[in-house]
């Protein structure tokens with residue numbers, strides 16, 4: 333069998349490479365559809381997996397049929413032979429026997445588990461080779477597209493997410509990078525992709541959702557246990573890798589480096605990579621330039637706070653789900669007062685629902701709702717929104733807040749608009765793009781121009797500087 337494999341491989345790769353990487357391999361056992369081959373070192377095995385995975389997989393399938401695979405047996409290197417610690421150092425990730433593989437591996441861990449039990453392995457020197465991982469995707473099943481309300485704030489991100497779920501890896505959104513503030517739906521959206529892939533494709537794609545913190549912990553743990561290579565192999569075998577809150581990689585150089593290599597391997601193999609962060613790639617602190625540039629290879633897009641109508645729709649859906657109806661004015665009140673995060677918005681309706689059911693009130697009126705939500709509103713006001721800033725600036729100058737979003741070029745309005753843009757940039761985490769959009773769909777160069785103008789003028793005019801300072805203070809007071 334191996335001889336026939338070699339013939340096919342020889343015809344398909346460069347002869348020099350064939351000679352150096354394939355000729356030294358020896359077949360050692362054939363068990364059903366599994367051919368075990370012996371390679372000279374751990375490194376050899378990794379190299380094959382990294383560079384010849386596809387051809388080896390298709391070759392063995394051609395000869396032994398669908399589902400055929402390789403396992404590797406590694407010739408022990410001298411240094412390792414005398415090592416007491418061998419059991420820990422050898423690769424241990426073993427595939428469960430075929431009969432009991434279906435959903436009952438008995439291992440609740442997700443991601444790479446560096447303490448993966450050694451007992452389960454009959455022969456620690458055989459690494460399961462070419463096969464799909466059966467892993468726990470670590471997804472929350474409630475995060476699905478049907479529960480994700482569409483609005484202008486998320487239209488692009490949502491439709492890209494659906495396109496990715498329909499065609500993982502083979503689309504122009506790879507990697508897919510979603511950013512935006514806390515509670516705007518990033519986790520919900522990216523998990524929806526994972527859930528849809530699982531639902532539509534079953535085991536065809538191995539999907540893994542993991543937070544960047546968890547990834548870091550696993551990596552540190554793997555290093556400590558001398559299992560960094562296995563860690564790396566584990567991640568390189570995933571088809572759809574979803575990493576949440578990537579801003580937590582900042583300052584973690586080793587983790588970044590590891591992720592960089594995993595990213596490259598996956599991307600090259602046409603595997604789907606999905607990431608989120610609380611800010612745009614270029615604004616993430618202490619992260620390597622080469623990573624940042626990769627984050628922008630596919631599609632990077634932001635989620636914004638839903639507009640009033642979308643907020644209203646989210647509230648309606650949430651209360652409908654819970655079988656309680658509220659007066660429209662209650663939804664209006666909540667939608668007007670919770671403008672900085674969908675999580676807070678939902679928190680408000682959940683609090684009402686909970687109070688209604690605990691106190692057995694079937695009809696909460698507006699006065700009651702206001703009383704119940706008073707404390708929550710105070711808390712959430714701590715986030716400054718662009719809308720708050722626009723309002724305070726316009727109050728200060730005595731102009732209509734809608735004016736700063738319109739196209740008018742009247743001098744006093746231009747000035748108010750520029751100050752509001754400047755404060756939006758310095759007092760919120762919003763991107764230039766987001767700010768431009770909230771000021772009537774202006775582009776980011778207009779926003780940059782406004783910020784520069786305000787900065788320059790503060791340098792030259794103490795009076796103007798005082799005005800900006802006053803407004804800033806008012807905004808800060810207003811949200812306390």
Ligand code: ADP
Nearest residue numbers: 479480481513514515516517518519520674675
């Ligand atoms: P993030 O990861 O950006 O901090 P989450 O994905 O955790 O935010 O979202 C916070 C909460 O808001 C979740 O309960 C999520 O289901 C809900 N949510 C966010 N956006 C939407 C939306 N567009 N439609 C429905 N629910 C949403």
Ligand code: MG
Nearest residue numbers: 518519520576
């Ligand atoms: Mg999140």
